[in-house]
Amino acid sequence: MTIIESRASWGAVRPRSTSYLGSARGVKAHYTGGRVDPATLTDHEACRAAVRGIQRGHMLGNGWSDIGYSMVACAHDRAMIGRGPRVLPAANGPGLNSGHYAILLLVGTSGVTEPTDGMKRAFHGARRYLRERGAAGAQIAGHRDGYATSCPGEPVYRWVRAGAPLPSTTPSAPSADPEPLPEPEEESMPEIVSLGLEDEVVVPPSTDYQPWWTAEWKDSAGWHPTDGQSIAPNVKVWADAVAFVALRGLAPGEPVQVALTRHNDDGTMQDVAWPINRPALLRADADGRVEANLAAQFGLSGDSRARVFIRHASTGVVTLETASAFKALLHRS
Template sequence: MSVSIVSRATWGASPWAGTPDTVALSQRTEYFVHYDGAAHINRTGYAVMRAIEAEHLGNGWSGVGYNFVVDHAGTIFEGRGWTLQGAHCPGHNVSGIGVQIAIGGDQEPSAKALAAARALYDEACRRTGRTLAKRGHRDGYATLCPGRKLYKWVQAGMPAQGYEPTTPDGPSIPSTGGTVARYQVTINGLTYGYGAKGDHVTALGRALVAHGFGKHYSSGPGPVWTDADTLNFSDYQRSLGYEGTAPHEDADGVPGETSLRRLLGTLPGPAKPAPTTPAFPGRDKFRTGANNPFVTQLGRQLVKKGFGTHYTSGPGPRWSEADRQNVAAFQRSQGWTGAEADGYPGPETWRRLFA
């Protein structure tokens, strides 16, 4: 079955309300099937797309959130297409191609719609060069979507009556109903396992590659944990002598503290936030007669930096000559002279003192 897609221009899409980010095909690893919701959908054609677009724009999105939509007649419509990030499944909008089959509730999907959705899946596999994981929306997010009937179809491998599916080349990623572990763990404040995100995920992937355990990657490790990371880490765990690759067994590919430390040599923790400089409260807070907490704050920082020699009883809230002389000493340490080292702090003196 050849794939014919009705373009955005043809069905009359509105201009993007802010263009979605571009996604490389090499980042696509999943194919998510969605439905419309509780009500049956009787419309087909351009009207379906315009109704979806109106709803999604009302959500504050850039436009239709699915990459493609298949109506009951088996027509495929372009939404975000192959190259734009979707807005269909949080955490999977980069890795997943989102396809809505425009039915709802307990509505029976038509043979034409299923055949078109399956043909689109095969085309996605051909374009990405890999066998994409077959997912229902609920596999990535807590929802009833895509409904009981469509989800059963996904679990069955997305068969289509009278349609001979192709077998794309490239690595295969397990689909719904597989045995790859899909849970997460938190170790030393960082999350690992399917869907985890962050630089620490990339670092772990690179360490796996460096140790010779990267064969399941198709385009190298990245910041989002996929089944490829799980499979590679499972290989590493088994190299350490762990056994059992089913979810929650010792070599299921989700790190434990021991295996993670063995791989990385340490247990990484969250990056510490950079210290912030308190806002400068204004020159009027540091003048003769001033009495406020900012004078105490300034004085304590001067002492901390080693410029408290003029205090006799420590800093306090009342501005004094000792405060002025200590500030002047700090200013001179910055290379300032004359009026720039008069002992009265301005925004730059404050910034450098608290840096």
């Protein structure tokens, strides 16, 4: 029975910053690429210490904002929350983080090199957690799928290629269902979350500002309409709006404009909320990709709404491959 372990329980330090993710195609399996202390097989405190060390290495050595993995699976059938659901991981490789969550199995190139049954069950417990809490899709892949690396190592990758079969608790019985999922930690998820982008869409070229979004914002209070493509409360609020978008199909160096905007109900734009007064001008990398994190705090009311827009003039087929958005309520005014 997989135990989902909070960041506080393994001693995580707070992230320096957070980029959000609305949904993902699935999960990718990872290993540490170094030595894993065999004490982690018998002493769970050794597992926690190992994860703290990985977080220090990622933040101090790699310069990342936090541990790069979404979850960590250990031999004790425990899944420790790393960046967690709805947060963009950093471990899958440039341009690939928005496609899959990252789950580390606590194995490496020496010491502990083979995934135990407990780790495999914890991997599936982590995957279930990310599917229920983070809109992860059904795909299970290895880090090396799509990125040139030896990760997750041959033993883990053989298991992944075989379909990541779930070990049984006895030779004849399937594994028990995991215990009820705990609530995510407060810092892991904003109060109000969008559904994100479920399928890739083509963004046509434009000579004028055109908002593009594919999922209506939802929340338990029911403040938003059932259609439309924007943050649209029916009361006056101050809110933090955060979005992440990733596009491909541009020529290297080709410009793209991206912004968070505030619109009237009739579709006319009031102003650009991120960045201030004008959209950001971004240029595609050598692979023809652009990733952008957008964040703004601004007031909304019953006759105004927030949107994400993307503008480009490319002659190629430009695809919005990932998009996620969040609104964290500050207060009603």
